[in-house]
Amino acid sequence: MKTLRKYLPNSFSLFLLVCSLVCFPSWVMAQTIKLSGMVTDESRNPLDYANVVCLNGDSAYVGGGITDNFGRFSIELDTAIHSIRISKIGYVSRTFSKPFSTQFILATDNQLLKEVTVTGKASLIKQTETGLLYELHHNKYAKEQNLLQAMRFVPMLDVSPDGNLSVIGHDDYQIYLNGKRYDIAEANTTQTLQSFPAHLVKQIEVVTTEDSRFQSNGAVVINIITEKNLLDGFSLNTSANGTTQPTAKAGVSALGKKRNVDFSVSYNYDLNTQRKQPITQDYIYPDRIVNLDGEGDGDWHNHIMRGMLSWQLDTLNMIYADIHAKILKTDFKTLWEQTVDQENSRTSMFENRNHNTSGTIETNLIYRNYYRHLPQQERLTLGYRYTYNPDRRHYSQWWADDESTRQENHTRTDGGLHEHTANVTYAPIIWERCKTLVGAKAIWRLGNTTATNHSDISYRQQLIYPYVKFSGAVSGINYSLTLSGEYDYLSMKTPYAEEVKHTNSKFYFTPSLEVSRNVKGARISANYTRITKRPTIVMLNPFFSMGNGYAASTGNPYLKSEIQNLLSLSMFKFRKRFYYTVGIAYSHSNDAIVYHQVKDESNDVMVYTYDNMGKVTTVTGNLFFNWQPLTALVLKCSVNGGYYGLRYENNKQNDYTLNVFGWIDYYLPHSWRLGANVMHFKQAPEPNSTINAMTRYSLVVGKTWLKGRLTANIEVSTPFQKYVKMKVNTQTPDYSVRRINYMKARYVGINLSYTFNNGKRAKIQRDTSLKHNDLSSGVE
Structure with a gap:
């Protein structure tokens, strides 16, 4: 203890000693x-x-x-x-x-090993204490591909034809390289992994439960293990994608290193469009029926720019800085033909135009200090983070009928949310089997909007977030315990409506616990988490906008934070080339934030808005398996769904969700690949509503050249069906609404990627430690 104490500040000594004696009483047995x-x-x-x-x-x-x-x-x-x-x-x-x-x-x-001859079929999958390990170097079909394509072989991982990586059954993941955080691959996954030849990778480890080697904060870890540390030099990757839907994507990224400075810059552009997309809506009232037939035309421009720099001052000190921007510019219009069926039927024409800007600008500055005798373990971290989320929505509308001349109306709202975050963490050394982290985070949010209809808002929010985390393994049981609290102070007002002026303060206790163990060759894990979900500036903004003559939308400045409790139990196991996982998850939310439709009697329209509706309970089961009967053949299937229940006022709504995904990939000689997938999904409905299930499928042909540097994929999606229909029916005692959105299903797409290399790639990592989980305010 005397040796360890010199590394601890005096102010922490008593606290840490008490924690260590309470958590690990075996220390007192000194004999x-x-x-x-x-x-x-x-x-x-x-x-x-x-x-x-x-x-x-x-x-x-x-x-x-x-x-x-x-x-x-x-x-x-x-x-x-x-x-x-x-x-x-x-x-x-x-x-x-x-x-x-x-x-x-x-x-x-x-x-x-030169004297050893290995015969028989190599085992591609190995079970580890906290997940699984895929022996990529044993797979001859992967060696001529880039790493992104090769990841399709790995259980639990999937890569779409346009290059999006996902982890089956999980929303969040982190990427490590040889045990160190590789955040550039998270920040720009597609292009970074496309520039990485698969033949340089020995294994890919997927960590699904808490592991003391990684600071995952509950996320799945994808650890890429190479034969050697090859990250030193420069590389440039370019990619392009287009479909007849029509959509288009293009991107370029560069990674480099000079002495102790690593840097990375990248730019991506995505264009999504719709052309003459049909929409039908029927509003049924006791005295009339309103039918709306529309056609939508629009463009969604998505710009993503990133710059990162890491400066290793010496072996124990490092400075990291980055700037990221994700800007979505929307320009679309909908032409409506409205027919009102009552005593005097009439027909009107409406055209709505929308010019919106949303997204994030984010920057981070972090200082890290490491232990001298443990240079891989962080001792002290100081950080600052700034983000800005714009909310700019400009609407224009004209309408005319048989009895009136054309009329026009213009409305808009402008503003955004500024967020400043300061963070400090200290990792004391208490016991070799217990990794401890003590920290505090302070967040200041400033939101302001102005609107043409005088629905301006101004609000301030302060969050204080202290926490302590213990993780490690005892008697074969891996554990991770986080004790944290959140003090939330919110002040909001509207200059033109004194009734919207309030101040709230509250403290939330948000603990989490995860335990896991291997039992008879299977991995069993249990997890409990309590989190807060806070409303975004779009949810709070009371700006009122008309979608057509009978539908509008507005925010709710009175929204409170949603408190969600999550409990899950899962098991996974594999035998040779067959891997499966089963689990069940329970969630319960108080003051659940729900987007729903209500009748506005004063304007005689249906209004979409956000409310703390009541309580939402879900019970969800999941099943996933990966079977590789041959090295060249990969079969995957994922089934996820279950009960959805909403309780508000004196109302109850019970429904179900279902997501079924199936994949098949077959690899041919000379780096050809044939693939197919099918998706069947049904989401949770809106209050007082029902929604139908939808099905889509696609066929893919792929080819790689030059050891993965050049790749091409051609995808044909749902060739025998032009549209998939999303049908939503809403029924209340006062009215009913029937809506059908026709989403284009049939298209042909091509994806190309090429990597230029000059030397070797550089090791630049994005740092997301200052990110807070209550609000998506950064570039994801």
């Missing part, structure tokens, strides 16, 4: 020395049945043992030891001296 750790190879794969020998100062044997199936060992001794010698056939024996770490790494004995 026996207990030595434990994990033995792995250079790629962090556990080594089972390795010999562990304990030696005293005279190199005499005083105790020992062997590692279990997961590379772990635990030895109790009644005398002091000076060193540990670890050996295993096929690996270079190594002696470790004090101070001991929890990780012991053995290098492969290449000279010995």
Whole structure:
């Protein structure tokens, strides 16, 4: 303890000592020395049945043992030891001296392996203590591809024809490279992984439960393990994609390194359009029926720009800075023909035009300091983050009927949300089997909007977020416990409506706990999380805009934060080339923020708005399997769905959700690939509404050249169906609404990517540690 105490500030000493005694009472048993750790190879794969020998100062044997199936060992001794010698056939024996770490790494004995001949079919999937490991270097079909394409072989991972990476059954993931955060791949996944040849990758590790090696904060970790550390130099990747839908994508990214400075710049442009897309809506009242037939034309321009820089001052200090921007500019119009069926039927024409700007501008500045005796472990982190989210919506509308001349109306709202974040974390060393993190985060949000209809708002929000996190493993059980709180102070007012003026302050306790263990070859994990979901500036903005003659939308400045409790239980297992996972999840939200439709009697229109409707409960089951009967054949299927219940006032609404996805990929010689997928999905309906299920499918042909530097994919989507119909029916005692949106399903698309290399790629990482989970205010 005297050795460790010199690394801890005096103000933390008593607190940390109490925590360590409470959490780990075995410390008080001082008569026996207990030595434990994990033995792995250079790629962090556990080594089972390795010999562990304990030696005293005279190199005499005083105790020992062997590692279990997961590379772990635990030895109790009644005398002091000076060193540990670890050996295993096929690996270079190594002696470790004090101070001991929890990780012991053995290098492969290449000279010995030359004498070994491996016969039979190589096992592509291995189970690890916290997930699975895919042996990509054993897959001959992956070696001629780039890494993004090769990831389709990995269980739980999927890559769409246009290059979007996703983790089945999970919303969030982090990418690591050889055990270190590789955030540039998260920030610009498609182009970064396309520029990485798969033949340089040895293994891909997928970590689904808490692992002390990574600071994942609950996200799935994708750890890319290479044969060597090849990240030094320069590379340039270009890509383009187009479909007859019509859509278009293009991007360019550059990564480089000069001495102790790493940098990256990139730009992506996405264009989505719709041309003459049909829409029908029927509003049924006791005294009349209104029919609306529309055609939509529009363009959605998405610009994403990124710049990142990392400066390694010395071995213990680093400065990181970045700037990201994601700007979505929308320009679309809808032409409506409105027919009112009553005593005097009449027909009118409406045209709505929308010019909107949304998105994020984000910048981060972070200083990191590492322990001198543990240079891979962060000791102190100081950071500042700024984001700006614009809310600019400009509407224009003209209408005319048989009895009146053409009339026009123009409305708009302009404003945005500024967010400043300061963060400090300290990682004290308490016990080798317990990783501890103590920190605090302060967030200031300033939101202001102006509108032509005088629905301006001005609000300020302050968040104080202290937290402490413990993670590690005890008796074969991995755990992660976070104790955190959030103090929320909100002040809002509208200059033109004194009734919208209020101040709220509240404290939220937001703990989380995850435990997992291997039982008879299967991995079982349980998780509990309590989170807050806060309204965005678009939700709060009371700006009133008309969509057509009978529909409008507005925000709600009285929205409160939603409190959500999440509980899940899951198990995964694999046998040779078959992997599956099953699980069940329960969620319950108080003051749930729900987007719904209400009748505005004063304007005689239906208004979409946000409200804290009541309580939302979901019970969801999931099943996923990955089967590779042949190295060239990959079959995947994911089924997710269950109960959805909404309780508000004296009303109840019960429904279900369902998502079924199936994939098949077959790899041919000379780097050809044939693929097909099918999607069947049904989302949760709006209050008082029902919604139908929809089905889409596609066929893909792909080819790679030049060891993955040049790739091409051709996709044909739903060739025998022009549109998929989304039908929403709303029924209340006062009215009913029937809506049908025709979404284009049939298209042909082509995707191209090429990587130019000059030397080797540089190791630049985006840092997202200052991101807060209550509001998506940054570039995702």
